[in-house]
Amino acid sequence: MEGWSRREDERLLGGRGRYVADIAVPGCLDAVFVRSPIAHGLLREVRCDAAREVAGVSGAWSAADLSDLPSCAPSTAYLRDLPPVPYTGVARLSTKDAVAGREWPSLARDRVRYAGEAVAVVVGDDRYAAEDGAGLVTCRIDPLPAVVTPAESATDEVRLYDGLGNVAFQAAAGRPIEDHVWRRAAVVVEAAYRQQLLMPTPMECRTILAVPGDDRLTVWAGHQMPHRLRRELAATLGWPADRIRVVVPDTGGAFGSKSPTFPEFVVVAFLAVKLGRPVRWIEDRMESLLAATRGRGQDQRVRLAADAEGRLLAYELRIDADVGAYPHLAVGLPLQTALMATGPYLTPEVHATVRSMLTTTMVTYPYRGAGRPEATIALERTMDTLAHRLGIDPAELRRRNFIPPDAFPYTTPTGRCYDSGDYAAALDLALRTAGYDDWKAERERRRADPGALPLGIGVSCYVERSGGEPGALHEFAAVEAREDGSILATCGASATGQSHETTFAALVAESLGVDERRVLLVEGDTEELPEGVGSFASRSAQVAGGALKQACDLLVAAARERAAGLWELPVEEVAWSDGALHPARGASAAMGLAELVKVTGPLRVDGRFESGMAFPFGAHVAVAEVDPELGTVNVLRVVAVDDCGVALNPAAVRGQALGSAVQGIGQALYEGIPYDGDGVPMLPWGLLDYLIPTAAEVPPITIAETSTPSPVTPLGAKGAGESGCIGTPAAIVNAVADALRLDDPGLLQTPLTPDVVWRAAHTRRQEAPR
Amino acid sequence: MKPVPFDYVAPRTVRQAVEALGDPSREARVLAGGQSLIMEMRLRRATPRLVVDINRVGGLGRLTVSAQGTGGAQETGAHGTGGVLEVGALVRHAAFERPGAVPGPLGRLFALAAAEIAHPPIRARGTMAGSLAWAHPASEWCALAVALDAVLVLDAVDGARAVAARDFFLGPHLTAREARELLTLVRFPLLADGTGVAFAEHRRTCFSFAQVAVAAAVTLRDGVVEDARIGLANCADRPVRARLAERSLIGAEIGPPGARPAAGHPFARAGAVAAERDAGPVPEPYADPDYRRHVAAVLVRRALREAAADAERRPEGVDR
Amino acid sequence: MKITLTVNGDDVALDVEPRRILADVLREDCRLTGTHLGCEQGVCGACTVLVDGEAVRSCLMLAVQCDGRSVRTVEGLSGADGEPHPLQLAFSAEHALQCGFCTPGFLMAAVAALEADPGAGAGDERVRALVESNLCRCTGYEPIRRAITRAAARLAARPGA
Ligand SMILES: Cc1cc2nc3c(=O)[nH]c(=O)nc-3n(C[C@H](O)[C@H](O)[C@H](O)COP(=O)(O)OP(=O)(O)OC[C@H]3O[C@@H](n4cnc5c(N)ncnc54)[C@H](O)[C@@H]3O)c2cc1C
Ligand code: FES
Numbered sequence A: 001m002e003g004w005s006r007r008e009d010e011r012l013l014g015g016r017g018r019y020v021a022d023i024a025v026p027g028c029l030d031a032v033f034v035r036s037p038i039a040h041g042l043l044r045e046v047r048c049d050a051a052r053e054v055a056g057v058s059g060a061w062s063a064a065d066l067s068d069l070p071s072c073a074p075s076t077a078y079l080r081d082l083p084p085v086p087y088t089g090v091a092r093l094s095t096k097d098a099v100a101g102r103e104w105p106s107l108a109r110d111r112v113r114y115a116g117e118a119v120a121v122v123v124g125d126d127r128y129a130a131e132d133g134a135g136l137v138t139c140r141i142d143p144l145p146a147v148v149t150p151a152e153s154a155t156d157e158v159r160l161y162d163g164l165g166n167v168a169f170q171a172a173a174g175r176p177i178e179d180h181v182w183r184r185a186a187v188v189v190e191a192a193y194r195q196q197l198l199m200p201t202p203m204e205c206r207t208i209l210a211v212p213g214d215d216r217l218t219v220w221a222g223h224q225m226p227h228r229l230r231r232e233l234a235a236t237l238g239w240p241a242d243r244i245r246v247v248v249p250d251t252g253g254a255f256g257s258k259s260p261t262f263p264e265f266v267v268v269a270f271l272a273v274k275l276g277r278p279v280r281w282i283e284d285r286m287e288s289l290l291a292a293t294r295g296r297g298q299d300q301r302v303r304l305a306a307d308a309e310g311r312l313l314a315y316e317l318r319i320d321a322d323v324g325a326y327p328h329l330a331v332g333l334p335l336q337t338a339l340m341a342t343g344p345y346l347t348p349e350v351h352a353t354v355r356s357m358l359t360t361t362m363v364t365y366p367y368r369g370a371g372r373p374e375a376t377i378a379l380e381r382t383m384d385t386l387a388h389r390l391g392i393d394p395a396e397l398r399r400r401n402f403i404p405p406d407a408f409p410y411t412t413p414t415g416r417c418y419d420s421g422d423y424a425a426a427l428d429l430a431l432r433t434a435g436y437d438d439w440k441a442e443r444e445r446r447r448a449d450p451g452a453l454p455l456g457i458g459v460s461c462y463v464e465r466s467g468g469e470p471g472a473l474h475e476f477a478a479v480e481a482r483e484d485g486s487i488l489a490t491c492g493a494s495a496t497g498q499s500h501e502t503t504f505a506a507l508v509a510e511s512l513g514v515d516e517r518r519v520l521l522v523e524g525d526t527e528e529l530p531e532g533v534g535s536f537a538s539r540s541a542q543v544a545g546g547a548l549k550q551a552c553d554l555l556v557a558a559a560r561e562r563a564a565g566l567w568e569l570p571v572e573e574v575a576w577s578d579g580a581l582h583p584a585r586g587a588s589a590a591m592g593l594a595e596l597v598k599v600t601g602p603l604r605v606d607g608r609f610e611s612g613m614a615f616p617f618g619a620h621v622a623v624a625e626v627d628p629e630l631g632t633v634n635v636l637r638v639v640a641v642d643d644c645g646v647a648l649n650p651a652a653v654r655g656q657a658l659g660s661a662v663q664g665i666g667q668a669l670y671e672g673i674p675y676d677g678d679g680v681p682m683l684p685w686g687l688l689d690y691l692i693p694t695a696a697e698v699p700p701i702t703i704a705e706t707s708t709p710s711p712v713t714p715l716g717a718k719g720a721g722e723s724g725c726i727g728t729p730a731a732i733v734n735a736v737a738d739a740l741r742l743d744d745p746g747l748l749q750t751p752l753t754p755d756v757v758w759r760a761a762h763t764r765r766q767e768a769p770r
Numbered sequence B: 001m002k003p004v005p006f007d008y009v010a011p012r013t014v015r016q017a018v019e020a021l022g023d024p025s026r027e028a029r030v031l032a033g034g035q036s037l038i039m040e041m042r043l044r045r046a047t048p049r050l051v052v053d054i055n056r057v058g059g060l061g062r063l064t065v066s067a068q069g070t071g072g073a074q075e076t077g078a079h080g081t082g083g084v085l086e087v088g089a090l091v092r093h094a095a096f097e098r099p100g101a102v103p104g105p106l107g108r109l110f111a112l113a114a115a116e117i118a119h120p121p122i123r124a125r126g127t128m129a130g131s132l133a134w135a136h137p138a139s140e141w142c143a144l145a146v147a148l149d150a151v152l153v154l155d156a157v158d159g160a161r162a163v164a165a166r167d168f169f170l171g172p173h174l175t176a177r178e179a180r181e182l183l184t185l186v187r188f189p190l191l192a193d194g195t196g197v198a199f200a201e202h203r204r205t206c207f208s209f210a211q212v213a214v215a216a217a218v219t220l221r222d223g224v225v226e227d228a229r230i231g232l233a234n235c236a237d238r239p240v241r242a243r244l245a246e247r248s249l250i251g252a253e254i255g256p257p258g259a260r261p262a263a264g265h266p267f268a269r270a271g272a273v274a275a276e277r278d279a280g281p282v283p284e285p286y287a288d289p290d291y292r293r294h295v296a297a298v299l300v301r302r303a304l305r306e307a308a309a310d311a312e313r314r315p316e317g318v319d320r
Numbered sequence C: 001m002k003i004t005l006t007v008n009g010d011d012v013a014l015d016v017e018p019r020r021i022l023a024d025v026l027r028e029d030c031r032l033t034g035t036h037l038g039c040e041q042g043v044c045g046a047c048t049v050l051v052d053g054e055a056v057r058s059c060l061m062l063a064v065q066c067d068g069r070s071v072r073t074v075e076g077l078s079g080a081d082g083e084p085h086p087l088q089l090a091f092s093a094e095h096a097l098q099c100g101f102c103t104p105g106f107l108m109a110a111v112a113a114l115e116a117d118p119g120a121g122a123g124d125e126r127v128r129a130l131v132e133s134n135l136c137r138c139t140g141y142e143p144i145r146r147a148i149t150r151a152a153a154r155l156a157a158r159p160g161a
């Protein structure tokens, strides 16, 4: 650790990190998927014969071929057909109803439903050979019309599943708002927003390596939920879970996208077992941009009513979400947006409805923020429009409506129970840090100068949810004291860049009062821990941290019991301090854990910890300058004030805040997936078309924090890590709208590419200038 | 994203290279900087059976200025001084960023343009000739080549030919070069001292390809435009020299320097002409033809204004 | 095809297909897996290595092109005694990495620039250009810029620098 600020750093900086693609397994085959070039069609034929003749190719199969593949290992004789993709049971992401009658074959069987859907798999000695084979696989598809937008899907003119409608999930939060509320309001703002589809784009694409042996399967994957992957793979293979071990080595980012069991994963695990050979799939960037899960994807309509003083009366949000071709992974995700529709305000009536629509595109799944950015952006953009209509300063409008600090716990009309917050404090700090009044003066100065580029200031306040949903608010952890004096701690979380090895080791050391260097943290190995949940929904610090803390407490309790037995004292008379046991009286000397273990045998405690839902919040401010002639947006400044309760590792939290703010900038200005008329994504040059921000696109960003501890978690920690994606986009869009003095928020749909901004500016100029 | 199998040769001379290219059965491709070819091979959009790596061919890295050029077609005009810049096939983009690599206004213009291409590591490998041969409609070099009357020298086993840039580009990634020919040299007439130059580019992020880019060179005498060159990138299926816009400028009075040109100003007019009549943009995501025409008009106007300011800053003879 | 590369100072004789990409040969044949592939199309820079001292995208180069040349990867960054390179320490100190996937590329791009021109870190502009050349999805870049500046200052203060 000498000289390194994180435990992860020495290996990652020395090129000794171990990502799945770095693991060398003798005899391992590389899998390559042949993907449909067509978005929607009937799959008539897939021919793999030519591929099988290619040097270095050891097999090529379509779904049909895999129903009668002879098994190698005798124990797998009952494995016949390639199993379908399982659906997500956790966190209400999908439901039995939604998937009923809608099977997701791991390789397309008789119909393709998105461009990029795998129709065959080729395995070879290396990726070169396998690609050579894949190049010779041919398929015949009779095209059907593509369905790309929720509006097209809603008509049911083209159905993705025969006999079933395209609406795969519906839900609502809050009570419908009666007409008189709208009629009596002084102002009602109505708007429509499109929350565009985004690619999470971790720098490492998806990876899996499956190694069979001894009637078991060891799976290495870049993943956020190793225990879930084990459970779901076991179910697809018809195995008990303990025959599968999932190990997550270093993972090159995930941002929510690496937690399900993907079709490709099912195929790889199945083939490894069938062939009795190690098989891996290292996704490349072009496939990732075509066939990895995407985030967001909502068409929204909003109505916001206020009285003449700007007090909010009612808010309505209607969501038509495009969830892609298969409802298995996250058909229920848009409900998250509905549940969080209230935001940080005291709005008495809020009603949010969701329709999840199937489209012939790849599946939508959580991406950093996962439902909360969509809620925040819709509300915060509308708040700014309301402020402009009422002639109230946007910051002041928000202040008038915040849920006050003494109102917590506060149950929102959409059914969330917020734990704690001081929303005005965060906003005030953000405005102060940004120099709000100076920027306002600058904005006015420029408005008076026809030669100056217009400048705008945007504010966005958010409240989000961390920890997960009921049923997935728990985590498992174990702590073991060992004879050599070391402490082995393990939990069900799985880091993909969030410094768990460092943060959690420090937490355990502190909880036990031992030197940090004695603590070893192991994560992401189902062999080390029988059960686990994982890292998603900003839950690791809050939930896994809580679980580790609890396990430490249990360890201390167990140690005291043992010492009490040893010293023949009542437990109350055994004290614990500085990592050692002390008898309250008698002649025995203090005893360390190592010694206790030597004397009394191995000491390990396993615990399950249940957390509450916590509600982090914050306020972001952006200042942007616009060249209305070209539509270029130049963000001059971003201030992000986040409150995640007690931060366990402030440096790591700030790193997360900065990184997510930059992703938020990407969402606001650059990222999106255009589709052509046939429903195929138009990203022919990969990352030269799907543009994520480079350093050149990053303005000066100041991260600051307030800290309002959560009463529902033992450490007072709330989740961190998604704030930038939630808070920053609306601040930027609001800044651009402010610069252009737009009254119609619908003119600016993200990403605010120059053509969009130019058109908005142009439209405004043709209206009577205000 | 792995290339198909191919044979590889790394000739030492132009002769060996063109011999390798000459065998029609091999579907040979020239490998220069590789910054586009290898990407296309990885996407399996290029599937050569022979790759002819010219990086070890002697003499192709030369960047020289000569009084008249060394044979081939000659083009001089009001613009030229008779001097010719010769760019060998292995001159990397980055070479033009070094101060003084190319003298005079042409050097300034090239330095401005080179800095807009991709990012530094790509510029350290990619070549001007490779860009011309690849003929991406948004390529900065391609726009400069047509605007400045470059001549491309193509070598083959049976001899060399020179093709004017205006005849070279036929469409996206489509040129007059035959597969058996090696682009060995690109010639640019130098710009006369006193010529004002500018390069304006509009793109979405720091390394993305241009949505529109404009190269401008103007010669002024007493506030009147004597000559103008305008090149447009990504304004059609190939690079465009905005001849009608240029013509609209000859003899125009441009007024006092610095002022933002009003709608009727010759620069604004030239922008409109370039956008409406010279350009023919094809649809692309985030930049439909209407938007690109509009951007072209703005950038032409801005580039001309900058070029005029550049000219005013460097009266004849003081140039370097 | 038989080629010889000098990888991190050692001569390595290899027999590779001409189509094999330098990054793959380093990762698979030389088992130097610190060089990562983030896009395989020249955009992200995760694969940056030094060929004859110059930073290149190893995903856009054939291994056979490097016959007889020297290649330096992130594994060759620390000193002979295992002493970490000032850039490595600075990246850690400034929290310039999270998942670490992009990190080797940034390190190699920075080392090339600092070695070619020790003044490179001094001017903010040049560090900026360096950082702009690669992609990172985790850190937001600012910590990387700070880390390179910090290392440059350390290197400049070294005796004999
Ligand atoms: C991330 C990224 C961003 C980029 N951004 C831009 C940009 O903004 N603007 C831009 O213009 N380019 C851009 N490029 C492309 C880059 O400039 C390439 O270097 C250039 O297009 C090709 O040059 P090269 O020397 O690498 O050619 P290669 O890749 O080696 O070859 C390209 C093509 O030209 C042929 N060829 C090359 N040299 C010759 C020759 N002498 N004779 C005959 N044929 C030849 C090849 O056979 C091949 O078909 C970008 C590339 C990347 C990877
Ligand atoms: S992998 Fe080489 S630049 Fe991305």
Ligand code: FES
Pocket (backbone or CB within 6 Å): A203, A252, A253, A497, C096, C097, C098, C099, C100, C101, C102, C103, C135, C136, C137, C138, C139
């Ligand atoms: S640290 Fe994860 S991509 Fe840079």
